[in-house]
Amino acid sequence: MEKATISSIQMEELLTTEETPTENYFSYKDNLIGSLLAIFGHLIISIGLNLQKYSHIRLAGTKDPRSYFKTKTWWLGLFLVIVGEIAVFSSYAFAPLSLIVPLSAVSNIASSIIGIIFIKEKWKPKEFLSCGLAVIGTYLLITFGPNSHEKMTGENIVIHLVSWPFLLYMLVEILAFCSLLYYYKQKNANYLLIILMLVALLGSTTVIAVKALAGMIIVSIQGTMQLGYPIFYIMFVCMVATSIAQASYLSQASQLYDSALIASVNYILSTTLAISAGAVFYVDFRHEDVLHLCMFALGCLIAFLGVFLITRNRKKTKAFEPYVAFNSMPGVISMHDNGSAVQPDFGSSFSYGALQSNDSLSEVYTPATLPVVSEEAASAYNALEHNKSE
Template identity: 45%
Template sequence: MGNKGSIAFLPENVTDTHANSTGISSVWNDSHQAQILGIILSILGSFLISISLNLQKYTHIRLAMKQDPLPYYKSKLWWCGVLLMGIGELGNFAAYGFAPATLIAPLGCVAVIGSAAISVLFLKESLRASDVIGGTLAVTGTYLLVTFSPNVSQDITALKVERFVVSWQFLVYLVLEVIIFCVLLYLYKRRGVNHIVVLLLLVAMLASVAVISVKAVAGMITMTFKGDMQLTYAIFYVMAVAMVASCVFQVKFLNQAMQLYNATEVVPINYVFFTTSAILAGIIFYQEFRDAGLLNIFMFIFGCLLSFLGVFLIARNQEKSTFQEPYINFGEIPGMETVDKIQPNANSITYGTLLNE
């Protein structure tokens, strides 16, 4: 009897503390589960993209070997690849609604690892020591990214986005980015400076806008599906326009880089620039590392560096094309920057996966 009645005599602050701790634990578990879902969606999306690119590559190789080849767009296999790419991009888009942008962007290295593995297993390409080492480093880096990524609430509402847009740290970041972008654009358009760093920095500047807007749109759509309508706010449509515009121009500059430089140069540099830009956008706009500990920050950065090195090693020994024949570029949107560069001559095919989802 005493034990049953003892609860009634607990001090009020004790019961409040217990309720608060239970509420905090529930919120943490919900956030953690949402983050795991975002990670799974991003990894599956990147893997589907790598399968898609290899299907497209295989289609072009097979058509090039025929005496009277059909146009690639009449191949069912090629369209299967395009469909898989669309599903993969949808997965990457949805991932931003559940997990931090600072985590989703670096996970794009999964597409590079998957593409290299599929090329070896199904397209019978040679396996190099740099592929094994690079893949191991990238997988280790991915593990560290997932383990030490910031665990923050991902309930992105229109009111939150409006508050983030007018925050002083984002306004300073935006002004600096606009100035740098205009200087780079002036050098490229007026001075004819088409160095790979200039082109990919333009892509990275646009990528930060793309990541911010993609996460905002995906987050508000996610909240709408949960029953909290967000599509009636003007900021949703502002972010949607910013997302489409930034992605279109991002693909444009990316394709120009692919026209001037080999994929072995563009792939790793673009991955590093895009990931760094996306992480900065997540930190400054969404404040995703606000309450992170020093150990988490250090290990997260270390994971990024391992992923960068892994991608460099995988792309390093790709055969460089010495042909200047016309080629076909396939561009895509957020989280995701992927370009498939195919030479029509079966003996001179180069292939690259450029990362931003």
């Protein structure tokens, strides 16, 4: 009897340990920490980038011979960008991938607001609506985002890496990337959608590697060393390689298309594919109900619309047209140089050369005139011509 009770107790303990795995858990606190880190990071990045832009504009508007990297403002902006990137990188270790990626909309909202302070950009009333939509979308993303967490150990990452859903996803992604690359390189199809699809496909791989690296570092800090696994260095190489490739394609796109259009389309495509990668690789939505999925999708759509309207409202910067000023060439008199004219001005009124009255000029400057023929001479000439014809 005692053996039967002992065996039943052991069986219950075994079932309870199987039903409550220690690797997967739910934590709204971790979601909040990750979301706040991502929002803070994108906000700091926006401030840093605007500081660097302000430094360039300030040097261009003055006769300061210094380069931009010799100014304190530019270095402060670079420092803030690095701090923001570290915060965004850390956020991937706390919250699901599908929640962190859409929060990059905060950078577009912050850039629109901060641009008014640093660069004195003008705001139109419709831009308030655009920022409001982006804020509402961000709120829905945080509220109804996935809440599935997993310790990023080396074993778990390898298990996800060799799972058949992810292998199938990678096969489709590789085929799509090779097809787009063929049309882009061989057929010279320099369409914006093709270039940014290449960027988005690379970006979905980048965020997978970033979350794996951030999670393994946090687990190592907590006491379980993960840096000895080869998968850590494989993910690091993958992150660096795909990031460099993304920067290359974005640079090529910026030479052909407007930067505001690139920002909005790239955000939509990259976020969509990154959410798909997180759902397949990390199974972010495995325990979510239909209501949360629908509200999360609605939040994504509203954020997409807000970012698109924000970037659309921005004025296109006019291309710089070089010119040569008259006073920059030696020997040429400037039109506004102490009242002297470009051409000699013989009168008291301000005129541009030939537009002036010529009454007081000498014969050299007077226009040529035809000889005046009297009426009698004209009638005699006409009679002579009539006699000749007869």
